[in-house]
Amino acid sequence: MLTVSLHTFREHRRLFAGAVTAVALGVALVQASLLVMISADRAPLPPGLTGRAREELREDYAGAATVLGMTLMLATFLTIFIVSSTFAFTVAQRRRELALLRLLGGGRAGLVALLLGEALLLGTVGTAIGIIVGIPAMWLQALLMIRLGFLPDGFSPGWDAGVLFVSPCIGIGVSLVGVLAAARRAAKVRPLDAMRDVGAAARVMTPARWLSGVSCLALTIWMVTLAQSADLLGALLLGIGICIMGSVALSALSPLVVPLTGRALGLLLRRTTLGELAQAELRDGVRRSASTAAPLIVLVALLVGLTGTLGSLALMAGEEQRRLVNGHLVVTSTGADAERIASVPGVAVASTELSVEISVRARHHRQGRSSGRTHYGGIIAVDATAYRRTHHLQPHAGSLRRLHGRTIAVGPGLAAEGIRVGSTATAAIDGRKVRVKVVAALAPTLENYSERFLIPRDLIPPDARAAAPARTVVRTAPGVAPSTVASALRKAGIGEVETVAQWADGRAAAQQRMNIGILAVLMGMAGGYAAVAVVNAVVIAGSERRTEFAAARVAGLTRGQVVRAALIESWAVTAIGLALGCTVAAGALSGMLAASLRAVDRPLVAVPWTLLAAITLASFAVTSLASVWTTRAATKPTPITQLGARE
């Protein structure tokens, strides 16, 4: 059987090249993420660092590991998805050949063995290429993460021999699993189909496909309804789940959806002869259309869905900050300048938050375990009275009223860490150890990097206070316009003055920049992979249609018309893929919409229109080029030689 496998390789070069590409890129992507993650985990902390620098570096690495973990998950999902859809497609394209083998006495088990043998061969070749391509991909991934600030400058990823085990497992494993379902389906091919030009048994919507499609759709709908009543973090996680499940569901069901949409598009296309032909091809080549649309659905759903979800989260965090702050202006300055704000005319209340360079060691209680940890960043010194008057923050335990003397409050950034109110922490201020009592713990906020500790400003020596960076929330006196006070502050030369709204928008924008960075890492290479899969499907579909194209030309179409009809068809498939992807993304965003309505009583959804437009243009460009190129290649010989060469 393996000899037959080997020989059919030559005959279906493009088909198999497509499958090898899918495996190789998937392996490279997974391996690159894995190696960078391992390297980040093992990266040594250089000696002689200050505690704060150590903490920052460690947090960088932890953050990078989280992002890489998600990348790895996404890469694995995409690899499984794309490889199995590509393999299923290659098997479906060879229906007649497989029926012939059955007619010559090939048993079902033999056919499954043949296809698995092929998958083994393709998987091995793909994995070998993937392991090699994975090395430059690893450097690229690391470079991307350094550029985006997730990893420190000097970071360099290293090789780990473990991938020589993991990569083949993934590459060959995914190939075999991917082809298994298709092989079992192909084994049901009736020998009679070899005697007919069109296999009557060419059913696309098999029971297994129905089952997976409908169950994934049900799961997606369940998640969408769940997301309507989830909190923000829940909505975010569900959003990601909806993107993945929804893509799988709509890809599985696309043979139903594609012709339906094709009929709608048909009203548009039927005006011209070529359009009519393209529409008929769309309806007829359901599997081909579905295979091309599948990677597009995933690409659009994940990119638009995740960007929109994270963007909405940033918008909501900004909105939350705006509401938490009970003031008119925000002034960013040094501690020394901030001291002068209260004396500016028109200022009723000025609450200064000083970012101080101290460390706090506290006991954490999580999941029944308690441990001591030292924190360096995110510690602010405040005047409790002014702070309470300018913030709506409610402590979920204790009270900010008691924040004076040798005390400390747990900020929103550590709200989930289980530091108990009433316990004692140790603050290191200017080399002096001060034991402080935890008197309050604030409720968590949506922001990623919010304050960890609040300590009374009296604990900080005056010279340290003057040098610390400060942010002051100002409430103006009744009857005084904030703009008047703002210009007075500027005239006095005190730092940078913004309205609370501007400041909150700025923070949301900063969060969004960070999100885009995360997405660039998550989807950068994965997006490229999905794009390659789209091209792959177009090329496979085109190169196996020589006879069909030849028949069309014999019927009187010119070569140019055949190319154009195929182009119109690929446009229609692209449009369908994009629309279905957007449907999934909309499902994910609907959860964010509901969550924002509940959290802030305002619809806050960031639809990434620019990204959507870019993806739309890029998809059309890529599928058009691929379609024209393959159709031209497939129609190069004269039609009659194509029709005659029916072995």
Next chain:
Amino acid sequence: MSITPMAGVPASELRAVVRDHGGGNARVRALDGVSMAFPVGSWTAVMGPSGSGKSTLLHCAAGLDRVDGGQVYLAGQDITWAPDHVLTGLRRRTMGFVFQSFNLIGSLTAEQNVALPLKLAGLRVSRADVRAVLASVGLGDRLRHRPRELSGGQQQRVAIARAMVTRPAVLFADEPTGALDSASARTVLALLRRMVDQDGQTVAMVTHDPAAAAHADAVVFLSDGRLVDRLDRPTARDVAERLALLEAAPC
């Protein structure tokens, strides 16, 4: 599991076979109670106007298509409801197929194409046997050619060699000369005739062509799914006349 037909038992037999195509309003009775036998060591041609059910008859006899009524026997064994693995086994050793569109595997050489059924059956492939079979169809010098490097007639002879390599009890041929020029068609028909005469091969052939049917030992005529006529030791002229009568018959 190889089956050798017993003396007096037809290689292939249909008893009151009914086969419907389509469902509901589109239902068409392709075979309407057909009973006939393909005797061992003889060549039977099945003829009839387009849509008379002759291809369906061949498919049913070979167990490729299920019947809706009646029984199908192959070498004395009832295969009407035989499970797939039994039919697969029969296809490996007891049946051979030849088609109008040769259906060779384009990537394999002539030699590899012929050896394929043996490999599929898990048998040891003797190169000498394969070469002998190819030589017997007159292609001893084309072993390493791929189908696209062969003429239509040569491709069909490779297909016959492939069908014969397992020494099947019955060879099913569906329009074997339909895609060939007349000279190639004559070569192929002479080859089949020789196999019947010298080796006692049973051949069941569907054809449109009276000249092809005239090479057979007997011709049966189908019309609207029923067996309507039979000619023994036919001549091309007799066959053409009967066929013309059938085609002119009022519907």
